[in-house]
Amino acid sequence: MTDLTTNTSARTAEGDARFGDYIQLLKPRVMSLVVFTALVGLLVAPVSVDPMIGFTAILFIALGAGASGALNMWYDADIDRVMRRTAGRPVPAGKIGAGEALSLGLWLSAISVAMLGLATNWMAAGLLAFTIFFYAVIYTMWLKRATPQNIVIGGAAGAFPPVVGWVAATGSISLEALLMFGLIFMWTPPHFWALALFMKSDYHAARVPMLTVTHGRAETRRQILIYTLALVPVALGLALTPIAGPVYLAGALVLNALFLKGAWDIWRRDETIAEADGYRVEKRVFRFSLYYLFLHFGALLVDAGLRSWGIA
Amino acid sequence: MPITQTHELHKRRFGRNLGVALSLVGFAVIVFGLTVAKIRQGSLMEAYDHQPRVSVTPPVEDNR
Numbered sequence: 001m002t003d004l005t006t007n008t009s010a011r012t013a014e015g016d017a018r019f020g021d022y023i024q025l026l027k028p029r030v031m032s033l034v035v036f037t038a039l040v041g042l043l044v045a046p047v048s049v050d051p052m053i054g055f056t057a058i059l060f061i062a063l064g065a066g067a068s069g070a071l072n073m074w075y076d077a078d079i080d081r082v083m084r085r086t087a088g089r090p091v092p093a094g095k096i097g098a099g100e101a102l103s104l105g106l107w108l109s110a111i112s113v114a115m116l117g118l119a120t121n122w123m124a125a126g127l128l129a130f131t132i133f134f135y136a137v138i139y140t141m142w143l144k145r146a147t148p149q150n151i152v153i154g155g156a157a158g159a160f161p162p163v164v165g166w167v168a169a170t171g172s173i174s175l176e177a178l179l180m181f182g183l184i185f186m187w188t189p190p191h192f193w194a195l196a197l198f199m200k201s202d203y204h205a206a207r208v209p210m211l212t213v214t215h216g217r218a219e220t221r222r223q224i225l226i227y228t229l230a231l232v233p234v235a236l237g238l239a240l241t242p243i244a245g246p247v248y249l250a251g252a253l254v255l256n257a258l259f260l261k262g263a264w265d266i267w268r269r270d271e272t273i274a275e276a277d278g279y280r281v282e283k284r285v286f287r288f289s290l291y292y293l294f295l296h297f298g299a300l301l302v303d304a305g306l307r308s309w310g311i312a
Numbered sequence: 313m314p315i316t317q318t319h320e321l322h323k324r325r326f327g328r329n330l331g332v333a334l335s336l337v338g339f340a341v342i343v344f345g346l347t348v349a350k351i352r353q354g355s356l357m358e359a360y361d362h363q364p365r366v367s368v369t370p371p372v373e374d375n376r
Contacts, residue, residue: 016324019331052349056342119346 021090025073025101026066026108034065034161040297041165041180044243044304049169056119057168061161064112064128068157070105071136074098076144079206105136120168127167131160145207148214152227155188156181162297179238180300186231187293190224190263194286197221197266198279221267228263232256235296245303252299255292262288 038061042054049057073080073091077098080086090096109132117125135157143150159181166177196212197220203210212220235256239249262285269281 016321017328018324019328022328022331050349050353052345053353056346059342115342 017090017095021095022104025070025090025096025104026063027069027072028066030069030158031062031065033158035062036294037180037184037297038062038161038165040301041162041177042169043165044176044300045166045169046242047169053119054169057116057124057165060112060116060119061128061164061168063108064116064132065161067105067108067112068132068135070101070108071132072140074101074105075136075140077101079145079208082206083203116164116168121171123171124164124168127160127164131157131164134160145209148209148211150209151192151211152189155185155192158188159184176238176241176243179234179241180297182234183231183238183296184293186227186234187289189227190231190259191286191289191293193220193224193227194266194282194289197274197282198286217271221269225263225267228260232260238296238300243300243304245306247302247306248296248299251295255295258288259285259292 035058039058042049042057073089076086077089077091080089081092086092091098091101109129113125113129113132116128135154139150139154139157143153147153162180162184163173163177166180167173193211196210197217204213211223215223235252238244239252244252262281265281266285274282
C-alpha cells in the first residue's frame with residue numbers, strides 16, 4: 001500500500017469541511033443580535049470610546065458568543081441529530097467532528113476573553129467569560145435537558161452582551177446596564193414560547209422539556225402573559241434612566257402596549273381557535289417580538305445620538 | 313488522468329485555507345490597530361531597555 005492510498009482512505013472528501021461550515025458553527029444569526037445589543041450597550045454608556053477599541057470590543061464579544069455557540073453544538077450534537085430543524089448543523093451532518101467543534105469553541109473562548117481584556121478592561125473580559133460559561137455549561141449542559149424553565153434562565157446568556165458592552169466602555173456595572181439585561185431577560189420567554197406554540201417542534205423526540213410539552217399549551221399561553229406583564233415595568237423603567245430620552249419613552253409606551261395586547265390575545269385563545277386560523281395571532285406576536293427588542297435598543301441608540309448632537 | 317487535475321476536495325481545502333489565512337491577517341491587523349489606538353491614548357507603557365526599571369526596583373534607604 002502506498003502513502004497516497006493510505007491518505008485517501010484515512011479521510012474521505014465528505015469529511016472535509018468548508019470554511020463556511022466553521023462559520024455556521026458560531027451561529028451567525030445569534031451573533032448578529034449579540035453584536036447589535038453589545039454595540040448599543042457600548043455606545044449609550046456615558047463615556048467616549050476610541051473607535052478602534054470599540055470595534056475590537058464588539059468583535060471579540062461577538063466571537064465569544066460564537067465560541068459558546070460552537071460549544072453548544074459540540075455538546076448538543078446528539079439531540080441536534082434527532083431534530084429536523086438542527087439536523088443540518090455541521091456536527092450532526094458529519095461535516096465537522098465533535099472534537100473539532102469543542103476545540104474551536106475552547107480556543108475562541110480563550111482568544112475572545114483575552115483580547116477583550118487587553119482591549120478594554122478585565123471586568124468586561126470576566127463578564128464575557130462568565131457569559132460563555134453560563135451558555136455552554138449552565139444552559140446547554142444542565143438546564144436545557146433538566147427543566148421546562150430552560151428558556152427563562154438560559155435567556156440570561158442572551159441578556160449579557162449589552163452589559164458586557166457597557167462594562168467595556170465604563171469599567172463598572174450600573175442600573176442602566178442591569179435594566180438592559182432585564183429587558184432581554186424578561187423578553188426571551190414570551191418571544192420563545194410564542195414560537196413554540198406554532199412550531200410543531202420535535203423537542204419531545206429529543207427529550208428536551210419544553211413548556212408546551214411538559215405543562216401544555218394553555219399553561220404556556222398563561223406564562224406568556226405573566227412574563228409580558230413582568231417585562232413592561234422593566235422596559236418602562238429603562239425610560240427613567242439617563243441613557244433613555246424622548247424617543248425611547250415614546251417608543252417604549254407604544255411597543256409595550258402592543259406587546260401586552262398581543263400577549264393578552266394569545267392568552268384568550270385556545271388550541272381549537274388557533275389551529276383554525278393557522279396560529280395567526282401567535283405568529284404575529286412572535287414577529288412583533290423581534291421588532292420589539294430591536295426597536296427598544298434602536299431607540300436608545302437614537303437618543304444617544306440626539307444627546308451627542310445636543311438636540312435632546 | 314493527469315495528477316494535476318483539481319478535485320472538488322481541493323477547492324474546498326483551498327477555500328478553507330484562504331479563510332484561515334484571511335482570519336489570521338485580520339487578527340494581525342486588529343492587534344496592530346489596537347496597539348496604535350492604545351499608544352494614542354497615552355496608556356502607561358514601560359518597555360524593557362536593558363536598564364533597571366525604577367518602578368520595580370526596591371527603594372534605596374538612606375543610612376546617613
